[in-house]
Amino acid sequence: MSDRxxxxxxxxxxDDEAVVREGVTRVLAADGLAVATAADTxxxxxxxxxxxxxLVLCDLMLPDRSGLELxxxxxxxxxxLPLIAITGYAxxxxxxxxxxxxxxLFLPKPFDEDELLSAVRRALEPGAPPFARRR
Amino acid sequence: xxxxxxxxxxxxxxxxxxLTIGTLGVLVVRAHxxxxxxxxxxxxxxLSETIKSATLHDMLANSRExxxxxxxxxxxxxxxxxxRVYNKEGRIVFSSDRSEVGRSVDKRAEACYACHAADxxxxxxxxxxxxxxxxxxxxxxxxxxxxxxxxQPSCSEASCHAHSPEARVLGVLDVSMSLAEVDRNxxxxxxxxxxxxxxxxxxxxxxxxxxxxxxxxxxxxxxxxATRRVAxxxxxxxxxxxxxxxxxxxxxxxxxxxxxLAEDQRKIVQADKLASVGRLAAGVAHEINNPLTGVLTYxxxxxxxxxxxxxxxxxxxxxxxxxxxxxxIVRGLLDFARQTTPRRQPTDINAVVRHAVxxxxxxxxxxxxxxxVDLAQGLPELAVEADRLEQVFVNxxxxxxxxxxxxxxxxxxxxxxxxxxxxxxxxITSATCPKGCDLIDPTLRIRGVPAIRxxxxxxxxxAILHLDPTYGRFGHLAAEACDEGLLADFAxxxxxxxxxxxDAGGVCPRCGAGLFGVNVPGAGQxxxxxxxxxxxTLWEAEEQRGLRAVVEIAVEDNGRGMTGAELxxxxxxxxxxxxxxxxxxxxxxxxxxVESHGGTIDVVSEAERGTRFAVRLPLTVAAREA
Numbered sequence: 121m122s123d124r125x126x127x128x129x130x131x132x133x134x135d136d137e138a139v140v141r142e143g144v145t146r147v148l149a150a151d152g153l154a155v156a157t158a159a160d161t162x163x164x165x166x167x168x169x170x171x172x173x174x175l176v177l178c179d180l181m182l183p184d185r186s187g188l189e190l191x192x193x194x195x196x197x198x199x200x201l202p203l204i205a206i207t208g209y210a211x212x213x214x215x216x217x218x219x220x221x222x223x224x225l226f227l228p229k230p231f232d233e234d235e236l237l238s239a240v241r242r243a244l245e246p247g248a249p250p251f252a253r254r255r
Numbered sequence: 256x257x258x259x260x261x262x263x264x265x266x267x268x269x270x271x272x273x274l275t276i277g278t279l280g281v282l283v284v285r286a287h288x289x290x291x292x293x294x295x296x297x298x299x300x301x302l303s304e305t306i307k308s309a310t311l312h313d314m315l316a317n318s319r320e321x322x323x324x325x326x327x328x329x330x331x332x333x334x335x336x337x338x339r340v341y342n343k344e345g346r347i348v349f350s351s352d353r354s355e356v357g358r359s360v361d362k363r364a365e366a367c368y369a370c371h372a373a374d375x376x377x378x379x380x381x382x383x384x385x386x387x388x389x390x391x392x393x394x395x396x397x398x399x400x401x402x403x404x405x406x407q408p409s410c411s412e413a414s415c416h417a418h419s420p421e422a423r424v425l426g427v428l429d430v431s432m433s434l435a436e437v438d439r440n441x442x443x444x445x446x447x448x449x450x451x452x453x454x455x456x457x458x459x460x461x462x463x464x465x466x467x468x469x470x471x472x473x474x475x476x477x478x479x480x481a482t483r484r485v486a487x488x489x490x491x492x493x494x495x496x497x498x499x500x501x502x503x504x505x506x507x508x509x510x511x512x513x514x515x516l517a518e519d520q521r522k523i524v525q526a527d528k529l530a531s532v533g534r535l536a537a538g539v540a541h542e543i544n545n546p547l548t549g550v551l552t553y554x555x556x557x558x559x560x561x562x563x564x565x566x567x568x569x570x571x572x573x574x575x576x577x578x579x580x581x582x583x584i585v586r587g588l589l590d591f592a593r594q595t596t597p598r599r600q601p602t603d604i605n606a607v608v609r610h611a612v613x614x615x616x617x618x619x620x621x622x623x624x625x626x627x628v629d630l631a632q633g634l635p636e637l638a639v640e641a642d643r644l645e646q647v648f649v650n651x652x653x654x655x656x657x658x659x660x661x662x663x664x665x666x667x668x669x670x671x672x673x674x675x676x677x678x679x680x681x682x683i684t685s686a687t688c689p690k691g692c693d694l695i696d697p698t699l700r701i702r703g704v705p706a707i708r709x710x711x712x713x714x715x716x717x718a719i720l721h722l723d724p725t726y727g728r729f730g731h732l733a734a735e736a737c738d739e740g741l742l743a744d745f746a747x748x749x750x751x752x753x754x755x756x757x758d759a760g761g762v763c764p765r766c767g768a769g770l771f772g773v774n775v776p777g778a779g780q781x782x783x784x785x786x787x788x789x790x791x792t793l794w795e796a797e798e799q800r801g802l803r804a805v806v807e808i809a810v811e812d813n814g815r816g817m818t819g820a821e822l823x824x825x826x827x828x829x830x831x832x833x834x835x836x837x838x839x840x841x842x843x844x845x846x847x848x849v850e851s852h853g854g855t856i857d858v859v860s861e862a863e864r865g866t867r868f869a870v871r872l873p874l875t876v877a878a879r880e881a
Binding site: 137139140142143144146147150181192207208210211228229230231233234236242 | 550551
């Protein structure tokens with residue numbers, strides 16, 4: 121991954137909890153990915169990294185607007201971009217709502233390093249299935 | 256309030272009694288007086304007739320001295336005040352009071368008025384018309400009676416003095432008698448009446464007071480104190496129904512109301528428990544999972560990089576493990592809170608079992624528990640939601656591994672097709688009373704299935720009873736306990752129609768007691784024995800269908816087994832034998848999942864031998880929906 125342009129970023133993490141953003145950043149950065157973060161929908165949608173990133177991790181419960189709306193907006197702007205929905209309220213309904221809003225993967229919180237990395241790798245695979253979930 | 260009812264009723268009854276007896280008394284005294292006076296009039300009239308005949312001879316002989324003597328004698332008789340003879344002109348010719356002789360009376364005077372009213376003498380008058388009630392100048396109360404002395408041939412023909420033969424009346428005999436005795440009698444009778452009236456009023460009031468107290472005040476007081484007890488939260492309160500009048504109905508209605516209240520409260524507590532779990536789950540999941548994510552990512556990140564520092568590794572492993580335990584607890588809560596219908600697809604149940612086994616293999620191996628898998632081949636596909644049943648099997652396997660002994664622990668999971676009898680497996684999903692009321696109560700479930708709600712009367716107390724809707728099981732829930740061996744009556748809780756079976760077959764073959772039953776639309780009738788504790792039941796239509804095929808997935812361990820109390824609470828949310836290691840939600844969730852697939856979970860446990868959980872899934876589901 122040394123051939124990526126300087127300043128570009130691989131993953132955009134949108135979550136209102138600082139500890140989640142920091143933990144995810146720490147794990148992904150150690151794996152060699154460049155990570156940018158945003159704390160809410162508005163911040164995510166205007167983030168400069170959004171245009172060039174290869175993956176977005178998005179919380180479904182954000183303070184300003186619903187994470188589902190954000191997913192739909194991201195899917196509209198970048199139809200090919202892998203999106204991982206992360207949430208602490210992992211019910212069947214939430215999973216289905218995330219899928220129909222355009223999420224590629226569903227990752228329930230809390231997750232450990234391995235679970236996070238395997239989800240990210242699966243999402244970044246060229247032949248990733250349209251939607252998958254982990255429990 | 257009670258004293259006011261008492262006082263008011265007694266005052267009212269006292270007044271009515273006084274009025275009635277008073278009126279009656281006045282009428283009786285009047286009648287008595289009239290009878291006495293009539294009697295006196297008759298005897299006075301007889302007396303005057305006697306005087307007339309006794310003096311006839313002297314009159315004919317014109318023996319005035321003799322006549323006067325006779326008047327004197329008669330006048331001195333007790334009760335006789337005066338005897339007079341008036342001539343036609345109204346002059347007193349004889350009198351027992353000699354001073355009166357010669358005195359004249361006006362024909363218009365009271366004594367004469369009856370005959371001379373129209374200025375023309377009349378002879379034939381009734382006793383009443385000839386009698387008069389008056390007071391003399393001394394104030395003595397007297398009864399006077401006049402008796403006309405008619406002309407007779409012997410009179411006009413007598414040589415003594417000349418009475419013309421044309422005259423019809425020669426004079427008048429007037430007898431006055433004292434009414435003092437009569438007055439005294441009447442006074443006595445008035446006093447007696449007043450006495451009787453007083454006694455009657457007091458007696459009526461006392462009887463009424465006692466009746467009122469027994470029939471109204473005491474039952475109402477019982478009701479009031481029972482209401483207070485209920486208000487204070489004692490829903491076991493019942494009133495003994497002794498009265499057969501409206502207050503008895505009220506007591507019955509009260510008992511029924513409280514029984515329903517108790518039942519509703521039980522349901523509310525249950526519903527509340529579930530609702531709180533749901534709210535708690537959502538809240539906890541949201542609030543706890545974010546910090547847990549932080550802990551888990553950092554701890555697992557550090558663990559990977561702890562390298563050759565074994566102490567640090569060990570500590571970090573504890574953090575990761577415990578954080579993951581927290582995660583499982585939160586997931587358990589979420590699973591429990593979720594009540595969705597399964598998305599069924601034709602599934603190879605053995606594949607689901609194998610996947611569940613693969614999930615738990617490591618964990619089971621860590622505990623040195625041997626895991627045996629024994630799957631029957633050729634099982635039909637079942638219409639189930641694989642993920643959710645997998646969750647059930649994982650849960651049962653982990654529980655079994657936990658229960659297995661540390662040395663020589665063994666867990667077996669097996670699948671097979673079995674034929675099961677109706678008893679213990681067939682469900683009563685619809686039930687009606689003879690009048691057609693729906694008896695299924697969707698708000699109360701017995702082992703996950705909506706129960707059958709009936710009214711049970713036992714030892715004079717009525718209470719709601721929920722019958723176990725699984726045919727052949729007796730997990731009935733009674734709002735009120737009843738002693739074993741007693742005969743109870745069962746009725747529809749809505750229309751109160753008796754559920755007793757009176758036809759020829761309506762006798763329990765075990766104990767000889769009567770049977771009661773409910774109708775199952777399209778599937779005959781389910782009967783139970785009326786004797787408390789007699790576990791006889793018969794659903795002929797289901798028994799006739801014979802055995803039915805189900806797929807059974809059994810998980811067995813060789814642990815210490817469970818006590819009866821533990822078995823009873825097994826499927827209750829938050830019940831756990833694992834102490835801090837369990838959430839008490841696993842089996843409750845599993846039950847819900849199996850139930851939503853139309854299946855059952857059966858548990859057989861033997862002390863020191865182990866426990867066997869059998870999940871039975873109906874084939875009919877596959878046939879219908881696959």
